[in-house]
Amino acid sequence: MQFDTVIHGGTIATADYTAKGDIGIKDGRIAALAETLSGGERRIDAGGRIVVPGGIEAHAHIAQESSSGVMSADDYLSGSISAAFGGNSSFIPFAAQQRGQSVDDVIATYDARAARSVIDYSYHLIISDPQPKVLEDELPRAFARGITSFKVFMTYDLMNLGDGGMLDILSVAREHGAITMVHAENNDMVKWMNRKLADKGLSAPKYHAISRPELAEEEAINRAIQLAKLVDAPLFIVHVSTEGGAEIVRREKFNGAKLFAETCPQYLALTRDDLDRPGMEGAKYICSPPLRDARTQDTLWHHIAMGTFESVSSDHAPYRFDDTGKFLNGRDAPYPKIANGMPGIAARLPYLFSEGVVKGRITIEQFVALSSTNAAKTFGCETKGRIAPGMDADIAIWNPETRRTVTVQDQHDNMDYTPFEGMEVTGMPEIVMNRGAVIIEDGELKAKEGQGRFVARQPADLRAKPGWTAKEFDPAQNFGAVLR
Ligand code: URP
Ligand code: ZN
Ligand code: ZN
Ligand code: ZN
Numbered sequence: 001m002q003f004d005t006v007i008h009g010g011t012i013a014t015a016d017y018t019a020k021g022d023i024g025i026k027d028g029r030i031a032a033l034a035e036t037l038s039g040g041e042r043r044i045d046a047g048g049r050i051v052v053p054g055g056i057e058a059h060a061h062i063a064q065e066s067s068s069g070v071m072s073a074d075d076y077l078s079g080s081i082s083a084a085f086g087g088n089s090s091f092i093p094f095a096a097q098q099r100g101q102s103v104d105d106v107i108a109t110y111d112a113r114a115a116r117s118v119i120d121y122s123y124h125l126i127i128s129d130p131q132p133k134v135l136e137d138e139l140p141r142a143f144a145r146g147i148t149s150f151k152v153f154m155t156y157d158l159m160n161l162g163d164g165g166m167l168d169i170l171s172v173a174r175e176h177g178a179i180t181m182v183h184a185e186n187n188d189m190v191k192w193m194n195r196k197l198a199d200k201g202l203s204a205p206k207y208h209a210i211s212r213p214e215l216a217e218e219e220a221i222n223r224a225i226q227l228a229k230l231v232d233a234p235l236f237i238v239h240v241s242t243e244g245g246a247e248i249v250r251r252e253k254f255n256g257a258k259l260f261a262e263t264c265p266q267y268l269a270l271t272r273d274d275l276d277r278p279g280m281e282g283a284k285y286i287c288s289p290p291l292r293d294a295r296t297q298d299t300l301w302h303h304i305a306m307g308t309f310e311s312v313s314s315d316h317a318p319y320r321f322d323d324t325g326k327f328l329n330g331r332d333a334p335y336p337k338i339a340n341g342m343p344g345i346a347a348r349l350p351y352l353f354s355e356g357v358v359k360g361r362i363t364i365e366q367f368v369a370l371s372s373t374n375a376a377k378t379f380g381c382e383t384k385g386r387i388a389p390g391m392d393a394d395i396a397i398w399n400p401e402t403r404r405t406v407t408v409q410d411q412h413d414n415m416d417y418t419p420f421e422g423m424e425v426t427g428m429p430e431i432v433m434n435r436g437a438v439i440i441e442d443g444e445l446k447a448k449e450g451q452g453r454f455v456a457r458q459p460a461d462l463r464a465k466p467g468w469t470a471k472e473f474d475p476a477q478n479f480g481a482v483l484r
Helices: 076-085 103-114 132-144 162-176 187-199 207-211 214-230 243-254 265-269 272-276 281-285 294-306 348-358 364-379
Strands: 005-013 018-026 029-034 042-045 050-053 055-057 088-091 094-096 124-126 149-153 179-183 235-237 259-263 395-405 424-434 437-441
Touching (some): 005 364, 005 395, 050 364, 055 364, 076 088, 076 424, 076 437, 088 424, 094 103, 103 124, 103 132, 162 179, 162 214, 187 207, 187 214, 259 294, 265 294, 272 281, 348 364, 348 395, 348 424
Parallel strands (some): 005 042, 055 088, 094 124, 124 149, 179 235, 235 259
Antiparallel strands (some): 005 018
């Protein structure tokens, strides 16, 4: 076969094995894997480098209004470019329904925004208003066009659904084979803490962490899991930030819940002490759930290594350190009026490679699983996340020895800071491909605006997680009719 491209002499790392070999690419797909392949219109010499599936960023807020109405600093052009520089070939940001909005309109809006992407994309659909027409018509329509994951919030007054609303979404998701993601923090606990802190006049950024206690996450994670178990629906817990939360996830998985989870680099690299930097500097580190402590960092790494988490995602939620972002409500706004979130889409994989693989906390195979393969499986990206014949040629070639210091400039996003500034990392993606096209090379963007394509996703493959059904809804016990 005449290949378009042959990647020659690299060490190919997948989620299952690592071996030296060549990859033949034809028409955007991986056409052959062999010890050596001749030919190729273009031959890329990968000698001494590691060839992995391109990252799949499964948690990013791009061209999205925050729950308080602040537009993210990155649109699909800058956000996808930043993702590509960070070793990603595709991403799944959110398409967010505001209350009262039809889901069809939401998807049309995000289709227009995403047309600028330089990498392949899909959306998780955030639902804030599960009215009957949403549940009965609009979600099934979204599902039919390949949007097979929904996201709900247990916190933020404008997003929080309540337990009944969550059960409605979970049962629709179950019926169609969609997976529901959840931001789990107990809204009333947070609001009560906010009131107590406000009564004492405590409004500096550092109080953000105190206002969102670890128990608020643990309680909500546990509740979300029990709700999902009641209706036998798969559940994905986003951004787990606590030891207690991770322990609940581990235990419930072991006991047969159809449960998936992620954590994020900020909970591994930063602590609540960063919120107490001088002046308003701490506002850069306001995200929810909040940063925790050094002990939690160790525990979360342990859970990553032991398989509690399917993925490490960025939760890229970029709000600039200026009046368009963090300070939209004024330079001295109290912490509850400062946009939640921090950027990290370009830093995620260099951080995970350096602190994970180079430092020996995880294997290169785990790196591949956590950065790409598991996201593809969990979210139904059938042709992505693996290096195998027939798969999309979404590939990143990493130099495991490059050392550099993280700076805001090399994030290539639309931000004026990175919370990872000054961090030393070893290992860097040198070439990134999306469907066979080189999109990053020699430190430069080679992709054109709009070159990314929408990925119609399949229902999540839950055969590996047969799970357990509450007896009230177990068809074998004749109660199954309740669920339709
Ligand atoms: O602080 C964060 N993570 N902001 C993004 C919105 C959310 O909470 O998911
Ligand atoms: Zn060769
Ligand atoms: Zn969240
Ligand atoms: Zn998020």
